[in-house]
Amino acid sequence: MTQTPVAPARPGDEEASESLSGGRIRRVAPRRSTVAAYVALTKPRIIELLLVTTLPAMVLAAGGLPEWWVVVATMLGGTAAAGSANALNCYVDRDIDALMRRTGHRPLARHEVSPRGALVFGIVLGVLAVGVMGVVTNWLAAGLTAAAIAFYVVVYTMVLKRRTAQNIVWGGAAGCMPVLIGWSAVTGSLAWAPVVLFGVVFFWTPPHFWALAIRYREDYARAGVPMLPVVAAPQRVAREIVVYSYVTVAVSLLLWPLATGWVYGVLAGGAGLALLAGAHRLQAGTRRGANAKAAMQLFHLSNSYLAFVFVAVAVDTFVR
Structure with missing residues (x-):
């Protein structure tokens, strides 16, 4: 009997059991409460x-x-x-x-x-x-x-x-x-500072999510969801991720003269360089025909980037 490798259990599925079904090993996760x-x-x-x-x-x-x-x-x-x-x-x-x-x-x-x-x-x-x-x-x-x-x-x-x-x-x-x-x-009102922060998250979202969609491209294709990595060439996806990453960093730095000080500028600038490096690394991997690993690295990096930039907002406020 040929056994088909199964994916590792997801977090929270530590007690998952394995059962035979049609010649394949199927991992069955326990039901939650x-x-x-x-x-x-x-x-x-x-x-x-x-x-x-x-x-x-x-x-x-x-x-x-x-x-x-x-x-x-x-x-x-x-x-x-x-x-x-x-x-x-x-x-x-x-x-x-x-x-x-x-x-x-x-x-x-x-x-x-x-x-x-x-x-x-x-x-x-x-x-x-x-x-x-x-x-x-x-x-x-x-x-x-x-x-x-x-x-x-x-x-x-x-x-x-x-x-x-x-x-x-x-x-x-x-x-x-x-x-x-x-x-x-x-x-009780709005101002330009939160609009800029809105823009940071807005432009950050495509590279963040497209990086994940690269990894799960087959999933989205099977479900008929036209995420960009499903319908566009990998080179185009990588190029757009790089462009959106640059725009994200540029918008984040607009907050420096508008509502923050040098602490935020330094921290956000450093985080931006890391994000751009990850985006370019994904683009380089795409040219070599192997971008899944770089995509997940960028996905996790983008999470850290957004959290770091917003923490920098609070730190700068307290310092000032």
């Missing part, structure tokens, strides 16, 4: 990155630490809002999630949560998020919170994702909203 399955619907790792961009924006808006209750309400509201958008995304995408190796472990794909349960859960989280933001902070922040959820679920997931290779370019705007929400929660 109901609570754990609902938590998984919210995609906690994505929420962490969103909150990393929210708090520094609040610190910059306040010129230091905002009122503690504003921070708590915004963090809780932001967590619920992101969890709502992610759960509703899982509900809408449950058909293609089951086809993709990267998303096959999600609760709806594994039938750990019913579609109706996921839908109700996502809506309730969204209502709670908007209510908390409106009552505790202000209704501008609440309105932006509602807009972020609606944009991610309707514009990105339902309209753009399966129709255009530019899906993540425009749909990624939803992930930029936390900086506007955090700023408005503190000040």
Whole structure:
């Protein structure tokens, strides 16, 4: 009997068992508890990155630490809002999630949560998020919170994702909203500084996500999702990643003369050089016909880059 190698278990699947099926070894992950399955619907790792961009924006808006209750309400509201958008995304995408190796472990794909349960859960989280933001902070922040959820679920997931290779370019705007929400929660208004921070996340999103899509290109192709790495030549994808990376770094440095000092400029500039080096390394690997490893390196590097730039915003504010 020929055995087909199986992929290593995902984090959290340490107790996975193996069973024989049709001459192949199939790794069967243990079912999660109901609570754990609902938590998984919210995609906690994505929420962490969103909150990393929210708090520094609040610190910059306040010129230091905002009122503690504003921070708590915004963090809780932001967590619920992101969890709502992610759960509703899982509900809408449950058909293609089951086809993709990267998303096959999600609760709806594994039938750990019913579609109706996921839908109700996502809506309730969204209502709670908007209510908390409106009552505790202000209704501008609440309105932006509602807009972020609606944009991610309707514009990105339902309209753009399966129709255009530019899906993540425009749909990624939803992930930029936390900086506007955090700023408005503190000040009750908007200004140019949070708009620049919005731009940093906006231009950062394509190279970040396209790097991941390079690694999982076959997944997206199987599911019929026209991510750029699926429909365009690798050389074009790498070139666009480099261009967007340069624009990301340039926009990040606009914040230096606008609202920050030399500490931010130095830290953001150094992080930008690292991001550009990763993008060019991916482009060089593409020319050699081997870019999967460089793509995942850039994906992880881009996570660190965004977190570092926003931490630099807070550090600079406290130093000044």
